[in-house]
Amino acid sequence: MDCFEVTGGTRLEGRVRVTGAKNSALKLMAAALLATGRSTIDEVPDILDVTIMSEVLRRLGCEVSYDRVPGSGGGGRLSIDVPEKPSTETDYDLVRKMRASINVLGPLVARCGSARVALPGGDAIGSRGLDMHISGLERLGATIVSEHGFLIATAPRLTGASIWLDFPSVGATENLVMAAVLAQGTTVVDNAAREPEIVDLCRMLTAMGARIDGAGTSTITVEGVDTLSPVEYTTVPDRIVAGTWAIGAVMTRGDVVIERAVGDHLSVALDKLTDAGARIEVLPVGVRVAMDDRPRCVDVVTLPFPGFPTDLQPMAVALAAVSTGTALITENVFEGRFMFVNELVRLGADIRIDGHHAVVRGRERFSSAPVLASDIRAGAGLVLAGLCSDGVTEVQDAYHVDRGYPDFVEQLRGLGATIERTQRPD
Numbered sequence: 001m002d003c004f005e006v007t008g009g010t011r012l013e014g015r016v017r018v019t020g021a022k023n024s025a026l027k028l029m030a031a032a033l034l035a036t037g038r039s040t041i042d043e044v045p046d047i048l049d050v051t052i053m054s055e056v057l058r059r060l061g062c063e064v065s066y067d068r069v070p071g072s073g074g075g076g077r078l079s080i081d082v083p084e085k086p087s088t089e090t091d092y093d094l095v096r097k098m099r100a101s102i103n104v105l106g107p108l109v110a111r112c113g114s115a116r117v118a119l120p121g122g123d124a125i126g127s128r129g130l131d132m133h134i135s136g137l138e139r140l141g142a143t144i145v146s147e148h149g150f151l152i153a154t155a156p157r158l159t160g161a162s163i164w165l166d167f168p169s170v171g172a173t174e175n176l177v178m179a180a181v182l183a184q185g186t187t188v189v190d191n192a193a194r195e196p197e198i199v200d201l202c203r204m205l206t207a208m209g210a211r212i213d214g215a216g217t218s219t220i221t222v223e224g225v226d227t228l229s230p231v232e233y234t235t236v237p238d239r240i241v242a243g244t245w246a247i248g249a250v251m252t253r254g255d256v257v258i259e260r261a262v263g264d265h266l267s268v269a270l271d272k273l274t275d276a277g278a279r280i281e282v283l284p285v286g287v288r289v290a291m292d293d294r295p296r297c298v299d300v301v302t303l304p305f306p307g308f309p310t311d312l313q314p315m316a317v318a319l320a321a322v323s324t325g326t327a328l329i330t331e332n333v334f335e336g337r338f339m340f341v342n343e344l345v346r347l348g349a350d351i352r353i354d355g356h357h358a359v360v361r362g363r364e365r366f367s368s369a370p371v372l373a374s375d376i377r378a379g380a381g382l383v384l385a386g387l388c389s390d391g392v393t394e395v396q397d398a399y400h401v402d403r404g405y406p407d408f409v410e411q412l413r414g415l416g417a418t419i420e421r422t423q424r425p426d
Contacts (some may be wrong), residue, residue, distance in 0.1 A: 001396060001397065001423065001424050001425070002397075002398040002399060002421060002422070002423055003394050003395060003396045003397075003398055003421070003422050003423070003424055004379075004383055004386070004394070004395040004398050004401070004409070004419055004420070004421060004422075005392055005393070005394055005395075005419065005420045005421075005422050006383055006386030006387060006389070006392065006393045006394075006395065006417070006418070006419045007386075007391070007392050007417075007418035007419070008365065008366070008368060008386060008387055008388055008389035008390055008391060008392075008393065009387075009389075009390075010252065010387060010416055010417050010418055011252050011253055011254045011255075011416065012245075012248050012249050012252045012254035012255075012256050012387070012412075012415040012416060012417060013254050013255050013256065013415060013416050014256065014257070014414060014415045014416060015256070015257045015258075015259060015414075016073065016245050016256060016257075016258055016259065016411050016414060016415055017071075017072065017073030017259040017260060018073060018237045018238050018241050018242045018245075018258060018259065018260045018261055018286070019043050019044075019045045019072055019073045019074050019075030019235075019237070019238065019241075019260075019406060020041075020042070020043035020044050020045055020075055020234070020235025020236065020237065020238060021045075021196075021197055021200070021235060021236050021237060021238035021239065021240070021241075022045055022047060022049055022050075022238060022240075022241075022403075022404050023170070023195075023197045023238075023240070023311075024196075024197040024200045024201065024235050024236050024238075025041065025043075025044045025045060025050060025078075025235045026049060026050065026053050026103065027103050027174050027178075027197065027201050028041050028200070028201060028204050028233065028235060029041065029044075029050075029053050029054070029057060029078065029080060030053075030103040030104045030106075030107055030174075030178065031107060031178055031201060031204055031205055031208070032057075032062075032080040032082055032230070033057070033060070033062075033082055033086060033104060033107040033108060033111060034107045034110065034111055034178065034181065034182065034205075034208065034228045035082060035208055035227070035228040035229050035230045035231075036082055036083065036084045036230070037081070037082060037229070037230035038079055038080065038081045038082075038230050039079070039080050039082070039208075039230040039231050039232070039233070040077060040078070040079050040080075040231075040232045040233070041077070041078045041080070041204075041232075041233050041234070041235060042075075042077050042078075042232070042233070042234040042235065043072070043075045043234050043235040043237070044066070044075060044076055044077065044078040044235055045074055045075055045238065045406040046066070046068055046074050046075065046076055046406045046407070047074075047402060047403055047404060047405065047406050048399065048402045048403045049403045049404065050066070050078070052094055052101070053101060054066065054078070055094055056090055056091075056094050056095070056101050056104065057080060057104075059087065059090065059091060059094070060086045060087045060088075060089075060090065060104070060108075061082075061083045061085075061086045061087045062080050062081060062082050062083065062086065063079075063080070063081035064078070064079070064080050064081075065078070065079045066078050066079075073259075073260075073406065073407065073411065074405075074406025074407035074410075074411070075406065082230070085112070086108070086111070086112060088108050088112050088114050088115050088116060089115075089116040089117075089150075090104060090116070090117045090118055091118060092118035092119075092149060092150075094118075095117065095118040095119070095120050101117075101118075101120055102117060102120045102130065102133065102171065102175070103171065103174055103175055103178070104117060105117045105133065105137070105151065105153060105175055106133075106137065106174075106175035106176060106177075106178040106179035107178045107179070108153075109137060109142050109153045109154075109155050109158065109179055110155075110158055110178065110179045110180075110181065110182040110183065111182060113154065113155055113156055113157070114152075114153065114154045114155070115151075115152075115153045116150050116151070116152050116153075117150065117151050117153075118149055118150050118151075119146070119149055119150065119151060130151070132165050132166060132167070132169050132172035133169075133171065133172045133175050133176070134151070136163045136165070136172060136175070136176040136179075136189075137153060137155075137158075137175070137176070137179060139161040139162075139163050140155070140158040140159060140160070140161050140163075140176070140179055140180065140183055140187065141155050141157070141158050141159045141161075141183075142154065142155040142158065142179075143155065157183075157184055158179055158180070158182065158183035158184065158224075159183055159184050159185055160180065160183050160184060160185030160186040160187040160222070160223075160224055161187055161188075162187075162188045162190070163176060163187065163188065163189050163190065164190045164191055165189065165190065165191040165192060165193075166191070167191070167304075168191050168192060168193040168194065168218065168304045169193060170193040170195055170197065170198065170304075172193075173189060173192045173193040173198055173220070174193075174197075174198065174201055176189055177189065177192075177198075177201065177202065177205070177212065177220060177222060178201075178205070180222040180224060181205055181210040181211075181212070181222055181224060181225065181228065182224060182225065182226075182227075182228070183222075183224040184224050185223075185224055186221065186222065186223050186224070187221070187222040187224070188219065188220070188221050188222075189219070189220045189221075189222070190218065190219050191218055192214075192217075192218055192219060192220045193304060193305070194216055194217060194218060194304070194305050194306065195304070195305040196216075196236055196239060196262070196265045196305070197236065198215060198216065198220075199215045199216045199236075200235065200236040202215035202216075202220070203215070203233075204231060204233045205228070207231045207233060208228040208229055208230070208231045209225055209227070209228045209229050210222070210225060210228060211223035211224075211225060236262075236265075237260040237261060237262055237265075239261070239262065239265040239266050239309070240309060240311045240312060240377070240404070241404070241405060242258050242260075242261035242262075242265075242266060242286075242287065243266050243269050243309065243311075243312045243315070244312070244315055244377075244380050244384070244405070245258050245261075245289075245411075245415075246258060246261070246266070246269065246270065246273060246287065246289045247269075247273065247312065247315040247316070247318075247319050247384065248315075248384045248387065248415075249278070249289040249290065249291060250273050250276055250277075250278045250289060250291045250295050250319060251295070251318065251319050251322055251384055251385075251387065251388055252291075252384075252387050252388060253291045253292060253293065253294070253295075254289075254290070254291060254415070254416075255288070255289075255290040255291070256288070256289050256290075256415060257283065257285070257286060257287075257288045258286045258287050258288070258289065259285050259286040260285070260286050261286040261287040263282040263287050266287070267306065268306060268307055268308045269308055269309065269312055270287070270289075272298050272300060272308065272316070273289060275296070275298045276291075276295040276296050276297075276298050276319070276323065277291065277292075277293060277295050277296050278290065278291045278295070279291070294322075294323065294324055294364070295319060295322070295323040295324070296323055296324050296325055297320050297323040297324060297325035297326055297327035297360070297362050298320070298323075298327055299327055299328045299329070299330075300313070300316045300320075300327070300328075300329045300330070301329075301330040301332065302330065302331050302332050302333050302337075303332055303333070304333065310331065310332075310333035310334055310337060311376075311377050312377070313329065313331055313337055313377070314337070314340055314377045314378045314380070314381030314382075315377070315380065315381045315384060316329055317329050317338075317341065317344065317349075317351065317358060317360060317381065318344060318349075318381045318382070318384050318385045318388075319384075320360035320362060321344060321349040321350070321351065321360050321362060321363065321366070321385070322362060322363065322364070322365060322366065322385075322388045323362040324362055325361075325362055326359065326360065326361045326362070327359075327360045327362070328357060328358070328359055328360075329357070329358040329360060330356060330357050330358075331356045331357075331358070332356065335356060338353050338356075338358055339374050339375075339378070340373075340374050340375070340378035340381065340382065341353060341358060343371040343372055343373075343374075343378070343382055344366075344371075344381075344382070344385060346369045346370075346371055347366040347367060347368070347369055347371060347382075347385055347386075347389060347393065348363065348366050348367040348369075349363070349366065349385075350362075350363060365388050365389060365390055366385050366386070366388050366389040366390070366393070367389060367390055367391075368386070368389040368390055368391035368392055368393040369393065369394075370393075370394040370396060371385075371393065371394070371395055371396065372395075372396045372397055373395055373396065373397045373398065373400045373401060374397075374400070375400055376400050376401060376403050376404035376405075377404070378400070379395060379397070379398065379400040379401040380401055380404070380405060380408075382395045383395055383401070383408075383412070383419070386419075387417060394422075396424075398421060409421050
């Protein structure tokens, strides 16, 4: 079992480069299925989830290669060569490891007329049903049944339709837009997700020849086309990784320049850090976050973009736990996101959970102890907490963090942290 051993008491200082967004790159990889030939995607993070998605595509008949780019912060160039007739079935042994693999469903149905996709797994952060994916594809004319752990979808040709999402689901919006680009006629997706990763996907699809209007708004209109072409594209920077480094700088009273961070993608989070006492400076190369004193507690409410990202909630709780005062953290997206709080309490945090609220009373610093990462972001939040501990904190199940953060240990060391990756018996 891989672990992070984090020594507390270090101030994060220096520069760190953010590569492409995990939550975008995985969907761009799925979008490549929509066109025969070779698509090339730059700034793809070298993380476990990309490795898994690459294998998903290989088993669909694609040739996939990845080349790291030195000095990129853990990014590289991914090439996907898609055959004229891809396979249409994804295996459970891969899909169970990563929820994003469900995003091959829309492209396969649109391109091939059928798909057999294993029901996905992923992080243990709450229920994330596929109802909106299924009902939206059915509105486009697909017939979908669930058998033996697989979703089986068929559609000779999808037809444009008006679709209303009950919740602005990122995954459902992505799947439906990718299906609609090859549907006959016009599709309108209302109450669509507005995240920068949605905009990124739509830009790549447009570069491939799709006709899409309204990306980044709550209404996306897609005019179907007959075929798409392969493309070269660069992934949007990862706002969650950037936000992690920003919160880490504030927690450790550091001074960090986050290269390639996009301030507009983190406006609410950066405003909260300003309220906590940080100095935020948007630079031509990214964002600088500096903190001199102990931060002040600030209340946080997670919401779909442009609200405070749920993926930064564990870091927000960890920040509040070492701040002055009391904060109320409200989770509105994933009901299981507070699972990691018991691990912070092991470090001495004063946190009380009431439904989807967490009341956090700050203390000067944490007391080191072994803790367990339950998902990607919880793992990163626990490492940041370890940086504010009075000794060495062992964060177990490091593989979770590998799914979302390239060169995690190396980047923290580059900022002055004392952190080691170790192995211990299972």
